[in-house]
Structures are given as structure tokens and as C-alpha cells.
Amino acid sequence: MKLSPYLYFNGNCAEAMQFYAELLGAQAQLMRYADMPAEPDMPPLSEADKNKVAHSQLMRRGECLFSASDSLPAFCSESGFQPMQGFQVAIDVDALAEGERIFNALAAGGQVQMPFAESAWAKGFGLVTDRFGTPWMVNAELQGE
Secondary structure, X not given: OOOOOEEXXXXXXXXXXXXXXXXXXXXXXXXXXXXXXXXXXXXOOOHHHHOOEEEEEEEEOOEEEEEEEEOOHHHOOOOOOOOOOXXXXXXXXXXXXXXXXXXXXXXXXXXXXXXXXOOOOEEEEEEEEOOOOOEEEEEEEEOOO
């Protein structure tokens, strides 16, 4: 069994996935709504929505790190797009410098909840929400590993 987060974006999924791919040494695989086969219950899409991401995967060394897509108004509740909340994407790295590099890149244009520093369980730990609205937990050099 494998658990993998599925992230939803408000029209900037392609930009976010490209950023994550460069940051994590991965490849972003994207499928746009325009490339999907027609479905009978699919609402009509605007030209702008057809260019949005219907499904994407961030692949690294043959494994999917996580998947994502853009939320379309037709699929949102009456209140519209809701930012991601109630979770954090956790990333564990072996080297303190690598953890700090990742944390700082995620923090650029984002919001730091807890600065990257030593914790009881790791040489480096920090909480940040990046500029795309994704909440992250960065751990480096976990104790006991």
C-alpha cells in the first residue's frame, strides 16, 4: 500500500508542478482538460479552462511523489475554490543543507509558520506554506534513522 497526496490548485497547477519538479529533481507529467476524451456528464468548458490541468503527477526515479490538478468552477462547491487546509505535505531528507535549501525555496513568496531549525526529532525542521498555497513540513536528518 502507498499513500500519496492529491493537491488541488486554483488555475496555477502547471506552474506549481514545474516549480516542484525543479526543486525536487523530478519530472512533471501533465494532462490538460483539452486532451481528455469527452465524457457525457462533463460540463462545457471555457477556452481558458480547457488549458488547465486535469491531472498531473510528479515523478522521481520511477515513483509518483504526488498528483495534482486545477479545480474548475464547475466542480467546486457554491462557495468556490477552497484553499488547501487540514494537512501538510511532509518531506524528509537525509542532509541538513538539502532540507534548508528546500525550505528556503518553498518559503520564497510563501508564508513561514515555523522557521527551519533543530527540533527534538530532527536536525532541521520547519513549516511553510508556499506561494501556491501548499502547506509543507520539511524534516532533515531525522533522529533514529
